[in-house]
Amino acid sequence: MKFLTKINRRYLISLTSILIIISIAGYFILNIVLENELQEDISEQEYAIIQEIKSSGNLPNIFPNIETRRIAKKELNGKTVTKIWLMDKSEGETEPFMEYSNSLEINHEYYLIIIRHSMVDRQDLILAIALPLIALLIIAFIISYFTSRKLNKSVWKDFERNLNEIESFRLSNNMPLELKSSNIEEFERLNSVINKMGEKLNKEYSSLKEFTENASHEIQTPISIALLNLEELLQSGLNEQSMKQIVSAINSLKRLSSLNQSLILLTKIENKQFGQESEIDIGEIINSKKAELLPMLESKKIKVKLMVINSFKANIDPRLADILIGNLMLNAIKHNVSNGTIDIEIRANEFKICNSGNDNPFSNKDIFNRFTKNKADSFGLGLAIAKKICETNKLEIGYSKNHLHCFVIKHTL
Amino acid sequence: MKVLIIEDEIELLIVISNYLTKEKYVCVLAENFAKAREKLSIYEYDIILLDIGLPDGNGLKLIDTIKKYNHYAGLIIISAKNSLDDKISGLDKGADDYMTKPFQLSELNSRIRALLRRRQLDSSNTLTFNELTIDALAKTLIINGQEIKLTKKEYDMILYFVINKNRVLTKEAIAEHLWDDNIDLADSYDFIYTHLNNIRRKIKNAGGTDYITTIYGMGYKFTDQ
Known part of the structure; x- marks a missing residue:
């Protein structure tokens, strides 16, 4: 129950009972007075x-x-x-x-x-x-009921506004909490407590963010040292067994490094550190990605059918658009079969990237989760990154499978 | 060729300089901002490798000093950050190339050689390995005076092999050199094999020797030994 409703209800109940009591008492008093008279x-x-x-x-x-x-x-x-x-x-x-x-x-x-x-x-x-x-x-x-209701409303208006402000507060937005000050002492106290809390949260969040980013970057340096040493070791004419072990160590370190980079990228997208939005024609990006990935398409003998019915335009940072399309296309190649197909359809309100491939156990809900994968050599981060990019750029991504695996991207309504 | 390596991680500094020394470069080392400034003002270098994450000052600021004292040096930025902003501002300020940690020594060598070629600091525009000659200007491979038609990727691949001759190059390293970041696809190493076979066939057809040795199925080595 809303505070105001509750107050008003209480007010109404007490007013009615007071009215009844006064009436009864008034009747008796009047009676006595008249009796005396x-x-x-x-x-x-x-x-x-x-x-x-x-x-x-x-x-x-x-x-x-x-x-x-x-x-x-x-x-x-x-x-x-x-x-x-x-x-x-x-x-x-x-x-x-x-x-x-x-x-x-x-x-x-x-x-x-x-x-x-x-x-x-x-x-x-x-x-x-x-x-x-x-x-x-x-x-x-x-009259008094309605005046007090109106008064209450105006008194609680600032409170209501601040409540909405707090409700829409997101740490990741990096926006300070801006509460409207009130001339009511209790509200003002509440505001200052919440403001302080918000500031503290923002501060701790950004320091945590900074720490994560720095830590992630610092990880790259020791990985580099290990990799360079291993690479040199590889040149020293070892036997097959030793070389296999070294290559395995190199590949593991590279996986670690690229996992780390993917996580940094995810964090950056979440933190909205890509802010140079401009109107991007997705068709153009798909075309350039297609050219870039041509050797991989050829090696798997995958045919790409691109159908542009209308151009799909999105307001997005070009770097993110590139990553989004790249991840979706790589996904379509990676989970494809030899001699498979990739069907791309672009319309004004949505575009679709569909690929042939084996069945997978994933649903629309969990396929975008981090670390969801059905191949040991992937991290399951590509689609999580794609989804995160969509979420932060007013786009909606969905997955469906019938005879093809399809990813559809639409503008969020 | 004189190379100045500015890097705060001593271990990294040593591995890089050992490798480059083996590759016949003269290496000068600086492990912090102050030393780098000092060395920049005293000598001239052909190539400068700069880690922009120096502890005592942002390496990006060193670019101004480099431009002041070593105008002709080729500058390659090394950064732990895959940050596009760093990359852009580094390249805007006059860096010639940008490498992200972790990188491979063979890749570093290729980038340095490419930079030297671009700056025309290499004495000649050709690279020769026995009967194979690569014309870096025309981007062609010549065997016994006969020009071999190569695709762009095939050319990139043979150039990478010749620059990193006598070195074991893993499939992953080759793939990364050819495709940058896009190569986290294990099953696409097949196409390296395809390209490689094409090159081998073209060289053999022109009467050349196949110098590409397979190393235990893990990688390749371009060698005549």
Whole structure:
């Protein structure tokens, strides 16, 4: 659940419950207030009636509100308050009344005084007071709900923006984390912590990168020394056994060195150290690679069929384009059979390099993984490099096999 | 021919200079930036091998000094970095060639000879081995006064053999010389064999001797011994 949703939900729930509690409490308070008011009214009326009886001996009677009559002494009954239903003649229906009756002695005579108040009036009054009040409250709550929601949104906007920034942060991009500063203290604290962390990460990452690169380069020098010495040893007229061992050592060292170079290349592509992009016509690169690899094609008697329906253009560093096409073509030669074919098809939105060859156990998913190979003499890095080049240049590479092994490259949508 | 080798790895320096001395070059050694500067200002050289990864200063900066004192020297840069940027800036500054570690001595010799030919420091434009003569200007092979038609790769191959005569050359070294980086293909060594057979046939047809000896199936040696 989003923070804002949660806050808003909580806010709504608490507002509703507060509203209900206030309404109920308001009802009771109003009731008590009105009750008191009624008591006072009744006392005043009673007092006025008693005064009237005392001064003039008149018995005021206003049906249904006031009733007075003389009673016998034995009927003296004290004060009672009851609720009764009476027919209201003006409205023609029975209505609830609050009936207050008191029997008392005035100037040695006994009287019964009944005062009635319509409860309908009172309920009407309560409603008349409560309804607008509740309506006002609801309106106030709605307004405050929406204002606070809007306020929250604006307060959290910077947070949201920074969150997106952190989400899109990639160490390999070599871009510093740029968080928008906020005037809210807590957010500012969070920002500064994250900024510091980002800086540290970037620093450590680049130093690690540098270290890897330097280490990889430094490896080449001892390999060189070993290779040159072995090469000289090879000239010293040894027997077949010794020479075989030396050549095997030389070849292993060369493999080590070229593995190292491939890994450096992969790292460099990952680190985006090739940045001189320009619009490259892939067809041209394929043609020049084809010429370059012609002797190998001839030695394996592989036929290349190149079909250009439209030119495929990509925005890519020419060195990377060269490596990409080179790796794909070498792959197509390497895993081909004698007298095989390589079919190349270039369209405006994709190009395909397909080769004949034996079956392999690889799927589209794992064929591009590093060190995936089915020949002992390869490293399984060529296609990993090709994929990495595609990934960093808004291209998409896929592999499929039916009777041919096909690599398709498209622009990423 | 006088060669100045600037390389901070003493071991490497020794192997290279031993080899080049055997190949009749006069070698002068410098193992750091300061020594290289000093030696550059005192003598003149025909060829300078420069490792640009010197510990006490980027070797690329030495190129200016080289251009100042040894304008005529051919300059080959050696670097542990396969970095294209280094390569480009090195060549831009006036280096003649660029070699990446690890390299082979036979390859180094070929590059030096090619450079000497380009700079026309070689006394003649021809290389002779008994009845075989290579005309480096016309890029042809002549046997007993008769010109042999060779493809470009065949010519490159025979030139490589003659320059590195009496040396065991592995198939891998030959392949690397002919195809640069593209040769991590084990099964393509077959085409070296094909090319080699073509050369042998052409030389024999012209009445020449086949000097190419196979060494235990691992490599070849161009020799008359």
